[in-house]
Amino acid sequence: MIMWKKESHLLDKKEQENLRTGDLGNSNKDRPAIENPQSRRLFFYPFFLTFIIMCGTWVVLSGKFDPFHLSLGLISCGIVAYLSSDLLFSSPKIKGLLRQWARFVRYVPWLMVEIIKANLHVTYLVFHPRMMELIDPRIVKFRSKLQSDLALVTFANSITLTPGTITVDVSIDGDFKVHAIDKASGDPLPGAMEANIAKAFGEV
């Protein structure tokens, strides 16, 4: 007990020292890494996955396999992954990450089918001789139940990708304004697409 007190006192003193010398930022950055190994793991997995993806992209884009180009790629991938590892993967746990991406990959084929169906619909409208009578543009407003920013952005982009609907405005709370080309395009919103995205991002 006394030891602990002593140590905490020492730490306080060190902190005070840091405060005085204006080294506050450094001590704040170092401390979680020392006290809490969880936070280091929190950094490592996103870093490692980003690094692997970057390396894959580098190899595809450069197409050269001699040691010089590969080492250049490793160095630059390391720098980029270090700077932006928190952008691509937000979840800190490796299992959560893999599950999240597996769910997202499952969402893509469904979206492709929707895109093709909706594209055929708009193409039909475009070539229809009485197009002006068929279309009935309207602004559809609704509130989405999705929570995370990434899910909202994916939802907005998916709406824009499926023809007949363009996202006009999204607020941070999930208020959507969508421009739909006719009644058939606007009516199903939010509907199945929102449910699928909620599933893909684990927000069921």
Added chain:
Amino acid sequence: MDIIVCLLLFAGLFFFTGGAVGILRFPDFYSRLHPAGKLDTLGLLLALIGLALFNLHHFSLGTLLTSAKIILIVVFIFLASPTATHAIVDAGVRAGLAPWIKGEKRR
């Protein structure tokens, strides 16, 4: 193989044509963006997949890498196209352009 490539290319061209005709025929700014932003995306997807397949005719590491690059282009277009379309619509809304509704004259 050649038949599949031809089918994909012609399907892509069909959607590109639809996009171009749609831009000319639709009545106003917002509805014109529908074919402009998205029929092009699907047309590009089909045409580029056709090209990637055609490129794999003589299979080697080099052609495989080129095809992978073509697929990467498709991925980036799919991210960029809806975002750009949304930016254009947003610009129109901010400028105060009212959307065309049924019964008005075409602009």
